[in-house]
Amino acid sequence: DAKTTQPPSMDCAEGRAANLPCNHSTISGNEYVYWYRQIHSQGPQYIIHGLKNNETNEMASLIITEDRKSSTLILPHATLRDTAVYYCIVRASYSGGGADGLTFGKGTHLIIQP
């Protein structure tokens, strides 16, 4: 799986959009971009994933650049409960017969300020 680079920490004001960047310059054509977050003392929570098109769900939006070498996770209206470590993971989908673990880096510690 391709390596990802994220800033170690970011601050965002409550109610504002939080934009979390991720670089994945060695991504290959069959690799997806996944985002998870981990709130303190809890298991990681799946947020969103995408291949090359931008994606949106009830939690967030994922913007992937045209060359797929970087992406941005957007939390449109951050709340205090969004304070967590956010992990960007690049991973190929598998087809039948096998499985593979996720490789978590150090992520970005997002702190939402009141």
Place this chain on the structure above:
Amino acid sequence: SQTIHQWPATLVQPVGSPLSLECTVEGTSNPNLYWYRQAAGRGLQLLFYSVGIGQISSEVPQNLSASRPQDRQFILSSKKLLLSDSGFYLCAWGSGQETQYFGPGTRLLVL
């Protein structure tokens, strides 16, 4: 909807004692199941994964073992715990394109 359970939530064990952590999944069949460990201040490390009953793959050699006696049950065990086994143990399930969903975790402290 699918849910994943882990127990116990927290555990304090002496060095050399045995360990058994349990993970069960509801609302899905034939899931891939995973055990991860997160040591204090570090990232998640994949320990074991299973694609079916009785099928276990180990990622890291250590004194832990895993078993899958039923389709939706995954057990992590040790015969003799070490201090270095302390950490946050997470079970996850996945299917299809392999989005993985994590349980609430078990926090283990070995003294």
